[in-house]
Amino acid sequence: MDAGQRSVRVLMFPWLAYGHISPFLQLARTLARRNFMFYIASSEINLASMRGKISEKESDSIKLVDLHIPASPELPSHYHTTNGLPPHLMPALKEAMDLCRPRISALLKTLMPDLVLYDFLHPSVPEEAAAHDIPAVLFLSTGAAASSYFIHHCFENHASEYPFPGVSLRESECPKSTGIKASDFDRLRECVTRSCQIVLIKSFREIEGKYLGYLSTLTGKKFVPVGTVFQYPETMKNREHDKFIEWLDEKVEEIALGLEESGANFILVLRSPERGKIQEMLPRGFAERVCERGMVVEGWAPQASILSHPSVGGFLSHCGWSSVMEAIHCSVAIIAVPMHLDQPLNARLVEELGIGEEVVRNGQGNLAVVIRKVLLETGEDSLKSKMREWSKRVREKGEEDADVVAVELVTLCERSGGMGLLPSNSVNGDGFFIYKTDRVNQTGLQGFPNQTVVK
Template identity: 45%
Template sequence: MNSSTKTQSLRILMFPWLGYGHITPYLELAKKLTTKGFFIYLCSTEATLSSIRTKIPPNLSNSIQTVSLPLEVSQDLPAESHTTNGLPPHLMVKLKEVFDNSAQSFSSILKQLKPDLLIFDFLQPWAPPLAEALNIPSVIFITSSSVMTSFMFHHFNHPEADFPYENIRFREYESRLMDELLANARDPKEREKGSAGVNMSREVVLIKGSREIEGRYIKYASGLTGKRFVPVGPLVQEPDDDQKSSSSELLSWLDQKEAKSTVFVSFGSEYFLSKEDMDGIAHGLLQSKANFIWVVRFPETEVVLEEKLPEGFLDKVGERGKMVQGWAPQTSILVHPNVGGFVSHCGWNSVMESFKFGVPIVAVPMHLDQPINARLVEEVGAGEEVLRDGDGRLNAEAVAAVINRVVVEDGVRAKVDEVKARLALMGDEEIDEVARELMSICSKLRS
């Protein structure tokens, strides 16, 4: 039996967390695996699936099937809120609770579909035991960076020791994040919760990224956990015609600007800027020399944009900038030749998009893994971080200075072009390795 025939019969159930930053790389991995002959079930809530169904190409519609997972509905959390995208922060705990309560429904899906393999996310360590009870092997796919994952496991294993790579640190004003990590590392229950998914993964851990960028962190994470970390590649969604047609006015405006003269400003689908940070970014953009497209999001459903910005901001900006509320075609903007920088929170998906498309990063990390990702961006030379003051406040002059350096000077651009070229040279090497690993796990069970 040749490898192509082998994989034709292998069906994978993929089960990501409910964030857009999770289901998007899961879908991109699904697309890659179908080219190797796998059939994919992609399971999530209807609210989450509705955001990605149109991104399944027609030629793959017979190889990727979406499967809806029902969650408990309440007045606070109706079915359309069963996603982290745009969810007010105070409802996040409630969403995690109802998600964890869906184990019985997910077990029924496993029994009905009988997949050959489960690929699961780190926030649902209750899923692998359900699969293993049915003799279905499980492999975790982590959508975070290897640098953050190795940083976390280092402190789980050695809470009193410094991370061995000195560029990767929380800054003093991020001490709260470090304190939380160390508190979890010292608490056996929290440590178990954080490492459970990796411990239950069969033989390997799949992780979004590339050895070209994070080779030493992938190796270190493997040593810390006793599991082979296998990178799946950047998994960046290519721009599509639907994106372009739905934002034709915005892209037409961008067409009129000079090459590399515009920065794209976005802080992800789940983070809402504080008033203080919004003012710092706004004044920094005003003081910079760059044109900009700024995507803003608010927890409230009805917002008067002018009231959220510094007084007179829109008048002062004029045609230099465009404000977009809610959503913008990020990949279509980043590949545009007139974009010269990305003012980013350094969520891992956004970092990978910048690397893949060769766009320098102005790093403005906010929370979670973003500060550690920002340190990696600087380590590889693909961007520069805006340093906050001792109290963690953004300074407009610092924002403007970094934007001007990244957009105007050639050093960072040359480095990010080099990173882009290195990733392109990898081609299908990484996904071929992933396919071999998954086939091996399934064949051992069958033999």
């Protein structure tokens, strides 16, 4: 970046979980190539794990900022992350984040960003940004289908029927059982309401168009999909891999037996609260019986790299949204075993798209049946064939969504009066986007042919 160039400065506040931090970091990487400058604020323990994932070149446009979350006897600093956090301390972590308002205000005053991006558990962030006359935009790293279901119940009377019954929670999957509390719904509603004009969401319009439309109608905000913000496997070499198969609670034995019965070759990735305890949770003699065709990995595995390998024919997944989008990008059909939070809703969407099948846990070998179906079925109507079609559409689109996001954010900054950007001649004769400040003229974001960026 030339010394005279004026970047769009963005301060990010992801929730204190790497499953949330990672999409923020990937979005920062994508937009940094479009003349944006990012500051990502989090706890020191999360920042320590991020530093090795930002290259020297990226460090020019992506900076890490310590939130200095207050420690307490109940919540020492090593618990300022959801990784390894005992479940009963989750409310304390949210309260500790709420106590960071003075630090958030100080960062806004010191860094003077043009824009703030925040997560759905941070309703105080847009309040502080408004006090400093800085526009703040919510970025949801969950999919549009799951988000629309939860936001429907935040904004609509509970007697109002959700319009997409095919993607909804079953009676046994009430918010309590999925790990969602009433206070989280309050936080989500406040975060959506306080978002300035638009909401960014990790989604594709081609995949979730009707859900994006419903979200916009429901909230009065324009929901803008950012695409996959996918970290390509080749950029992950020689780094600590970011994705892991989530701990599958008491279902480990059921899944292991299903894999064994299916006869398929497999990699089984598990995470245990206690290091070295995985073998004790597997069926007796399992490792010996499957050693010729199966690999059991404790802790971490390079998920995106594995999914990209041509020999992988199916993905047994809890259906976290990032995992679903990685599977689509890599064209690997999904065997869905959802557990909690948004996972059951994502599994229903997977079935609706025809790119996978959810396992009905009936104790009668259904997992093995689904695995064999995914791996062995062929033809135009097979799950693998439909997944290839969706993957092709996603790959062909490339980073078009990121281009639109960049325009939306710059336009928002201009409308808020903070940058002096987007004059009337901001689209040149070649259809490329130019933005100017009072201090310098520069070519900013590029590659917007045939778009009108100023209304």
